Amino acid sequence: MEKSLAWWKKAIVYQIYPLSFMDSNHDGIGDIQGIISKLDYIKDLGVDVIWLSPVYQSPMDDNGYDISDYLKINPMFGSLEDLLKLIDEVHQRDMKLMMDLVINHTSDEHPWFIQSKDQDSPYKDYYIWRDQPSDIGSVFGGPAWTYDAQRKAYYFHLFSKRQPDLNWHHEPLRKEIYQMVNTWLDYGIDGFRLDVIDLIGKDIDQKRLADGPLLETHLKELYDTCFKGRDIITVGEMPGLSIERASALTDEHNGYLNMIFQFSHISLDEIPGQGKWALKDLDLVELKKVFGKAQSIFSKRGWNSLFLANHDQPRVVSRYGSEALRYESATMFATMIYGQQGTPYIYQGEEIGMTGVTYDIEDYQDIETKNIYHILKEKGQTESEIMTSIHKKSRDNSRTPFQWNNKPYAGFSTVKPWLKVNPNYKEINVENELNLEKSVLDYYKKLIKLRKTYDVFHDGAYHCLNDQDQEIYAYIRKNQHQTLLIITSFSNQETIFNLKHIIFKETLLNNQDYLIKEDNMICPPYFAGIFLIGDDAYAND
Numbered sequence: 001m002e003k004s005l006a007w008w009k010k011a012i013v014y015q016i017y018p019l020s021f022m023d024s025n026h027d028g029i030g031d032i033q034g035i036i037s038k039l040d041y042i043k044d045l046g047v048d049v050i051w052l053s054p055v056y057q058s059p060m061d062d063n064g065y066d067i068s069d070y071l072k073i074n075p076m077f078g079s080l081e082d083l084l085k086l087i088d089e090v091h092q093r094d095m096k097l098m099m100d101l102v103i104n105h106t107s108d109e110h111p112w113f114i115q116s117k118d119q120d121s122p123y124k125d126y127y128i129w130r131d132q133p134s135d136i137g138s139v140f141g142g143p144a145w146t147y148d149a150q151r152k153a154y155y156f157h158l159f160s161k162r163q164p165d166l167n168w169h170h171e172p173l174r175k176e177i178y179q180m181v182n183t184w185l186d187y188g189i190d191g192f193r194l195d196v197i198d199l200i201g202k203d204i205d206q207k208r209l210a211d212g213p214l215l216e217t218h219l220k221e222l223y224d225t226c227f228k229g230r231d232i233i234t235v236g237e238m239p240g241l242s243i244e245r246a247s248a249l250t251d252e253h254n255g256y257l258n259m260i261f262q263f264s265h266i267s268l269d270e271i272p273g274q275g276k277w278a279l280k281d282l283d284l285v286e287l288k289k290v291f292g293k294a295q296s297i298f299s300k301r302g303w304n305s306l307f308l309a310n311h312d313q314p315r316v317v318s319r320y321g322s323e324a325l326r327y328e329s330a331t332m333f334a335t336m337i338y339g340q341q342g343t344p345y346i347y348q349g350e351e352i353g354m355t356g357v358t359y360d361i362e363d364y365q366d367i368e369t370k371n372i373y374h375i376l377k378e379k380g381q382t383e384s385e386i387m388t389s390i391h392k393k394s395r396d397n398s399r400t401p402f403q404w405n406n407k408p409y410a411g412f413s414t415v416k417p418w419l420k421v422n423p424n425y426k427e428i429n430v431e432n433e434l435n436l437e438k439s440v441l442d443y444y445k446k447l448i449k450l451r452k453t454y455d456v457f458h459d460g461a462y463h464c465l466n467d468q469d470q471e472i473y474a475y476i477r478k479n480q481h482q483t484l485l486i487i488t489s490f491s492n493q494e495t496i497f498n499l500k501h502i503i504f505k506e507t508l509l510n511n512q513d514y515l516i517k518e519d520n521m522i523c524p525p526y527f528a529g530i531f532l533i534g535d536d537a538y539a540n541d
């Protein structure tokens with residue numbers, strides 16, 4: 001089906017985690033002025049849209065995903081004036097700014113929650129209160145209910161106990177939220193990333209949490225009241241939603257959001273049903289199956305977002321690739337994901353191949369990591385088992401300060417940052433990348449440029465050539481003008497890809513040299529390449 005190519009379908013989005021991007025006032029914490037000072041760097045990469053993780057007023061129990069005032073900026077990040085300046089500076093560079101919208105819950109310091117503890121307050125129904133708790137657990141471990149002595153009842157929180165869930169059944173609450181959303185849009189921001197938005201339709205008594213019975217009703221109301229008629233970009237974070245539902249909710253004609261972060265491909269390195277800390281190796285055949293399904297479903301309806309990393313996910317190189325072959329594996333993963341159909345999201349530092357960390361437990365700051373350490377201890381796991389999981393999966397892996405240069409604290413700050421800098425900053429940093437002949441950064445720029453040169457990346461059909469191969473992931477993208485072949489090797493050994501009757505026309509991009517012997521391509525470890533090929537062999541897709 002022919003689809004219109006709205007600007008956000010062709011856009012490259014770059015996520016900034018403000019705590020860790022750039023500190024301008026020497027307090028060890030990233031801030032808005034710091035971001036402004038680095039906008040040229042982001043623009044130079046080829047980015048069109050910046051997604052800014054929360055900078056609102058917050059006690060920072062969950063690093064800003066616990067908001068105590070939606071319309072105020074947290075002084076640690078700057079002022080509202082700074083933010084308006086940021087919007088302006090972003091627009092001057094012909095980019096757009098997308099804010100994070102966290103409306104499933106607030107902070108326990110939000111005045112609504114404080115007043116909600118009073119039975120007689122007009123805010124009494126803004127949160128979810130029950131006389132008795134149920135057995136629902138929190139995402140960060142432990143029960144999802146906490147007793148409040150003032151109200152003499154339990155309140156519901158799917159995340160930390162300092163993040164009470166809002167009661168979306170209550171109309172006055174919804175109206176206040178919509179008003180706040182419109183206020184931000186009227187300030188001139190260009191869209192939202194909606195935090196765990198699949199949870200707002202929940203029915204806790206029926207234990208239907210993600211994709212709950214009222215999800216579509218609420219999304220429609222939000223869309224009609226705030227988004228409709230505005231030329232913005234919206235992406236809903238929906239960890240509990242199927243690919244099929246994600247495609248329906250992003251339908252071009254009667255959907256409510258432009259696209260969704262769907263997580264089927266993200267959970268493949270965990271033992272099914274046992275949660276993110278139960279580790280398992282990534283199986284390439286499974287990964288292809290999940291991506292293939294998404295590519296096929298979204299080609300018919302809705303729109304996909306392409307991501308491997310964010311502030312909740314560990315660094316890709318350390319998670320699935322090889323730190324020893326950092327350049328190779330970082331560029332291979334970028335090629336594999338951004339060659340597909342959808343809107344690419346780059347998480348800060350991915351473009352320079354930043355890696356994860358293996359700190360002692362005292363050096364972690366993330367609430368989820370701290371909680372799970374104690375929970376796994378209580379369950380009887382050994383220290384070394386626990387730390388293996390934490391090193392692999394902790395959210396702090398991706399939250400360490402951005403590595404700008406080899407000066408102390410990686411040029412992120414002049415004082416000790418809020419979270420320890422990755423000790424490899426002297427080797428891995430933007431300045432070094434700019435001086436290297438072959439760098440992850442340079443490859444990202446070329447890849448982004450290529451996506452902007454060939455529309456086939458946006459509208460081409462997807463066809464995987466080797467579903468069952470355990471080492472190489474090769475797929476075709478084809479429209480009426482071009483046929484692309486994308487070859488990526490997940491192996492740390494040399495591998496062979498059989499070219500059969502493929503006719504090469506041109507190499508558009510490759511991360512390393514390769515050899516062709518008869519009809520075989522000899523691929524070095526973590527090889528990635530994008531080729532223009534003849535379309536005869538794949539005439540009918």
Ligand code: GLC
Pocket residue numbers: 062065066102159195196237311312
């Ligand atoms: C989302 C955010 C995550 C946060 C959680 C609760 O998943 O990305 O960082 O902890 O929601 O707000």
Ligand code: CA
Pocket residue numbers: 023024025026027028029030031076
């Ligand atoms: Ca600062």
